[in-house]
Amino acid sequence: MTAPQVGAPRAEPSDVxxxxxxxxxxxxxxxxxxxxxxxxxxxxxxxTVVVLRGSGADILELCDGRRTVAEIVAELATRYRDVPGDxxxxxxxxxxxxxxxxxxxGGETTDG
Amino acid sequence: MDSPFGLLAELTxxxxxxxxxxxxxVNMADYTDELSTDEWRRVLAEAADLGVLQCxxxxxxxxxxxxxxxxxxxxxxxxxxxxxVTSALGLSRARAEQLRAVVDxxxxxxxxxxxxxxxxxxxxxxxxxxxxxxxxxxxxGWPLTVNVVLHRQNIDRVADVLRLAEEVGADRVELANTQxxxxxxxxxxxxxxxxxxxxxxxxxxxxxxxxxxxxxDVIYVIPDYYxxxxxxxMGGWAARQLTVTPNGxxxxxxxxxxxxxxxxxxxxxxxxxxxxxxxxxxxxxxxxWMPDPCRSCDRRELDxxxxxxxxxxxxxxxxxxxxxxxxxxxxxxxxAAVRAxxxxxxxxxxxxxxxxxxxx
Numbered sequence: 037m038t039a040p041q042v043g044a045p046r047a048e049p050s051d052v053x054x055x056x057x058x059x060x061x062x063x064x065x066x067x068x069x070x071x072x073x074x075x076x077x078x079x080x081x082x083x084t085v086v087v088l089r090g091s092g093a094d095i096l097e098l099c100d101g102r103r104t105v106a107e108i109v110a111e112l113a114t115r116y117r118d119v120p121g122d123x124x125x126x127x128x129x130x131x132x133x134x135x136x137x138x139x140x141x142g143g144e145t146t147d148g
Numbered sequence: 149m150d151s152p153f154g155l156l157a158e159l160t161x162x163x164x165x166x167x168x169x170x171x172x173x174v175n176m177a178d179y180t181d182e183l184s185t186d187e188w189r190r191v192l193a194e195a196a197d198l199g200v201l202q203c204x205x206x207x208x209x210x211x212x213x214x215x216x217x218x219x220x221x222x223x224x225x226x227x228x229x230x231x232x233v234t235s236a237l238g239l240s241r242a243r244a245e246q247l248r249a250v251v252d253x254x255x256x257x258x259x260x261x262x263x264x265x266x267x268x269x270x271x272x273x274x275x276x277x278x279x280x281x282x283x284x285x286x287x288x289g290w291p292l293t294v295n296v297v298l299h300r301q302n303i304d305r306v307a308d309v310l311r312l313a314e315e316v317g318a319d320r321v322e323l324a325n326t327q328x329x330x331x332x333x334x335x336x337x338x339x340x341x342x343x344x345x346x347x348x349x350x351x352x353x354x355x356x357x358x359x360x361x362x363x364x365d366v367i368y369v370i371p372d373y374y375x376x377x378x379x380x381x382m383g384g385w386a387a388r389q390l391t392v393t394p395n396g397x398x399x400x401x402x403x404x405x406x407x408x409x410x411x412x413x414x415x416x417x418x419x420x421x422x423x424x425x426x427x428x429x430x431x432x433x434x435x436x437w438m439p440d441p442c443r444s445c446d447r448r449e450l451d452x453x454x455x456x457x458x459x460x461x462x463x464x465x466x467x468x469x470x471x472x473x474x475x476x477x478x479x480x481x482x483x484a485a486v487r488a489x490x491x492x493x494x495x496x497x498x499x500x501x502x503x504x505x506x507x508x
Contacts, residue, residue, distance in 0.1 A: 064289070064291050064319070065252070065253050065291030065319055065320075067229055067252060069227060071199065071201060073151050073197075073198070073199030074151065074199060078201060080201055080202060080229035080252070081229070082202075082229075082231050082252075082253045082255070082291070082293060082320065083154075083202075083231075083367075085153050085154075085201050085202065135365055
């Protein structure tokens with residue numbers, strides 16, 4: 037703990053090119069929950085909080101390390117009329133760059 | 149006004165270590181009447197209702213509280229992300245296993261990468277126990293941050309410190325240059341590094357960040373004495389964070405006990421009333437309190453005038469611009485300290501902080 041609450045200053049873009057076969061899951065130190073006061077879903081991390089907007093929580097609830105990105109997009113498509121796969125990938129990519137989300141690749145096993 | 153995100157729960161100022169860079173208050177004897185388990189339970193529940201999402205269980209050494217598991221459980225049950233900030237002394241396997249269920253994240257401090265240097269700074273043999281505890285944290289599948297406070301006497305070792313963090317399998321390493329409050333203020337001249345030391349360290353940190361980007365977060369807190377603008381202290385006064393001290397005082401930041409503001413205590417008032425109304429919270433909230441040059445500065449919503457405690461410490465007036473800012477009329481106070489640090493050839497002795505104060 038330090039006085040200024042500075043999150044990891046990662047300005048550089050992620051090089052994780054989220055492929056449809058990647059299986060995303062929340063990083064171990066990250067917790068997804070709902071904040072009653074703010075009425076928003078949030079990601080809790082050691083020194084930061086990410087307040088989620090729109091369908092962010094819907095996407096992350098499906099990130100269990102087993103579903104692939106393609107399966108997540110397909111699953112969302114059963115709930116919403118319009119699911120732009122690129123935006124889902126960009127969203128996950130952004131969170132991966134902040135180490136909130138991790139990926140296992142297509143053929144690899146996951147330890148869930 | 150927004151809800152706070154984080155609560156720093158300073159459970160005790162007692163500590164087995166005696167680090168000279170400690171930012172705990174010098175008048176520790178004022179904090180020996182510690183909150184009870186039930187009082188902490190109430191504080192954590194009230195904090196969650198207020199919108200707090202993270203709770204840092206800190207000190208002093210929080211493991212010295214025998215009821216730490218109960219307090220952590222209360223935080224966990226209130227839905228808070230609980231973060232244990234510890235020296236790891238006292239983290240037995242049994243205790244760690246109990247805490248594992250209710251603590252989300254563990255931050256373990258270490259004072260250097262080399263046992264004798266680390267123990268020398270800590271003022272007590274502790275290096276090997278810390279390494280052991282880090283192994284235990286990893287073994288239990290806990291996310292681990294290794295915390296290292298950097299200063300004149302260890303900053304040249306930052307590459308080795310990073311290597312150590314990598315070896316113990318840390319998920320994050322936090323390299324924080326010393327902030328000069330409490331005991332650290334007393335030791336400022338012995339702790340303030342030279343510009344050459346800092347520049348060398350920054351090169352190492354940049355390279356490590358690149359090399360470790362997929363494995364370990366490298367957080368580097370710059371020393372504000374060397375920056376052009378002040379740090380955005382706490383994300384603004386009473387804007388995002390609050391601190392509760394061992395005796396129940398509520399503050400916008402742990403150093404704010406040094407300011408001449410009326411006390412607010414969880415023993416007298418609910419946390420919500422304190423957050424919204426207590427003078428200690430409202431004194432420097434927002435931008436209305438600002439003098440020039442802050443008042444008319446484009447950066448006033450970026451760095452919030454810097455640190456009130458530092459302004460008070462250096463000028464005697466908490467409402468002045470943080471002297472760290474190059475635009476501050478008091479900036480010479482900082483440049484003089486920096487100049488002295490760069491001209492000094494010797495290393496001064498550190499004054500260790502006491503482990504605890506006698507009960508009054």
